[in-house]
Amino acid sequence: MAVQLPAEFIVNVDNERCRKCKRCIVSCGFSALEFRNKVTPIHRRCVACQRCAAFCPEDAITITENQMAYKYNYSWTPEIRKNILKQAASGGVLLGGMGNPKPYPIYWDHMLIDACQVTNPSIDPLREPMELRTYLGAKPDTLEFSGEYGNVKLETELAPQLKLDIPVVFAAMSYGAISLNAHKALAMAAKRMGTMMNTGEGGLHESLVSYKDNIIVQVASGRFGVTGEYLNNSAAVEIKIGQGAKPGIGGHLPGVKVGGDVSKTRMIPAGTDALSPAPHHDIYSIEDLSQLIFALKEATGYSKPVSVKIAAVHNIAAIASGVVRAGADIVTIDGFRGGTGAAPVVIRDHVGIPVELALAAVDDRLRQEGIRNRASLLIGGSIRQSADVVKAIALGADAVIIGTAALIAMGCRLCQKCYTGNCSWGIATQRPELVNRLDPHAGADMLSFLLNGWSNEIKEVLGSLGINAVESLRGSRERLRGIGLDEQALKILGIKHAGIGQ
């Protein structure tokens, strides 16, 4: 017996206003609108991506939730019943796109930032220099000098460093999961703003090689597109062990998204599913990871920092410490709200921990062990605004990664249907007619504007904190206070409750 799923959304077309231009019908990547003498919605196909509503010249379309599709029940929520119905029909694993949408605590929103009054004057960022420059990479404990006063020479050779003009890096999103135009926009914006984009695990399209000084290339368990040339067309190399949205499991890019160019870039036959195994098949222990780290350093002549990306899980502090000792120059920690093109919903919504707690635990642990300087911490998986960046850095991060925020800047409406490949906004799709909707130059502008806005906001906050360099914020938890947090959370975050002075 076929299972009948009620429509999630109702598409309301105001026929008084509609002038039947059919633009909405073309706009919809999910074929949820048809023309039968007038625009006729097929409600069940609608994912509320808002493309039709956004592009309707008459503002004649609104989309509402189908509230009464499931009669109210506190325990058996519409989502749970919908999932049961879907599985009863298919017997499969439920897939979801984007990050964990569940109402778990968001610790960013329970932290408040300090400001100066009277004795330590605040600084006006419009009048005084305000420095955000950040270098990612391993730092020695100390520097050695030779020579006499006035003619001192530096004897220590530093490990390679990644220079960022703003401590915000675009998170790994693969070509395949997102479109080439989206990749181009990210690369252009990274170059313009003095930061980095990350290829994700899908290789680097040949048209982006000229942006290599602003690109982190990823080596994931599928090793798609990994060649010696690929590794060297980069500013840094990242080994992806885990991802916040799906810790402990691999990836699956459906064959339908593997067209000619994606197939070429990934070095797999067109139309085949791109399967990334759950573990790297050459990494089953920490010493294996260490070998891969040094293999990549050898392959790149020790000229680039190597990052290891891990998902925030319960024992993250010990894991991160091991990763640093294994030789990683950067540890990237992705929290359980991190986005994805596709993940089993059961994993996305229930596995991992918030990155705020993971970051605090890792920074503490590395300091206790005296190895905090040996690797930089990049964190992500819920960075939504400049305030989150400030709080993350105060907790101990060197810089943050943003994926979802970058996609939203380019038009994403968080419909969470990335895995279908039908993205109406031209982002998470390979359908040429949809990809063409995203102008890479316009996308780069929007991303640059976003970073520019955040940069100005971070400078405002630094000024109000009375400091003029971001390194004076980094790890300075004294400038944060908790609000509405219990003792345990405050202890883990290493901050005092609001109302407590020095």
Added chain:
Amino acid sequence: MKCDGIPSGCAISGMISETGRRVDGRAVMKSIACMHDRSNGLGGGFAAYGIYPERKDQYAFHMMYDDFEAKEATEEFFKEAFNVDKDEPIPVHRENGIHNPPVLWRYFLEVPENKLRFISERDYVMKTVMELNSSSERAFVASSGKNMGAFKGVGYPEDIGKFYKLEDYRAYIWTSHGRFPTNTPGWWGGAHPFTLLDWSVVHNGEISSYGINRRYLEMFGYRLELRTDTEAIAYLFDLLMRRHRIPLEQAVMALASPFWKNIDRMEPEQRKIATAIRQVYGSALLNGPFSILIGHSRGIIGLNDRIKLRPMTAARKDDMLYMASEESAIRTIAPDPDKVWSPKAGTPIIGILDDGVE
């Protein structure tokens, strides 16, 4: 002489005779008193170098105790940790509006050979100071260097100076401080200078980067227990210059770094050094308003924050180098200096004892 101070903030004043001439405490007291209105009676203090020439190879511990019970307990600890060559009360006279002073005692200590199997002598003494200051609420190490001492308490600096009878001490380096505490409580241990081994710091200002400076120092075994940011400055000098052997110029560059826009314009070798210092020692950057005087066994360093949010004037007269929050505080003791100048932000003024000076 008339003193034309401008009332505002904390006050610092210091001087060095680079030829090693020892002068008594009256001059520095007169200088700091000139800036009376910059402090509020909640803290004053002095550091003096060269005051114990007959015991210059022993660690002179100046201790503050809440009561004699704490003194006894600490002395037990000293007996275990050191050879105590001599101990005596620090001479004071109880006038000048100084209320409820703690028990003030000094010890001349040597480190027994058998304690140094796994640790250098100075690291051992540093660890002892950390242990004392963090283990007891009622005993406090005011200073722990050789041939130097800190004299501090709650009161106006000129009253504290008279209380400690500083006219009876002769030193080639003096620093002093008048406190106007705002963000941390006024208590005897919290007065300036803050010291560790030979380092002493007097500080006008506030370190807005204290949170990270503290966590950074904790990675290297320092324990910051004094509820004030100035302590961090003393420990940073100890870490960078003594333990990491960073040359003075470069250490100062870490604490008051040049801006990137200036670094980018430096000559290649200088740029490499400055960039590496900021990359490696970013957590040691002192951010926020400060003018500080750092005393050490061989000299004195004056330093302003990187955008000079606190005042500092320097002057030279013969073998003397003076530094103070206000020019008036220098002219009141050296009315006719050879040279007077206002140092630039982040640029240190350095006074060094001549090589021959013991």
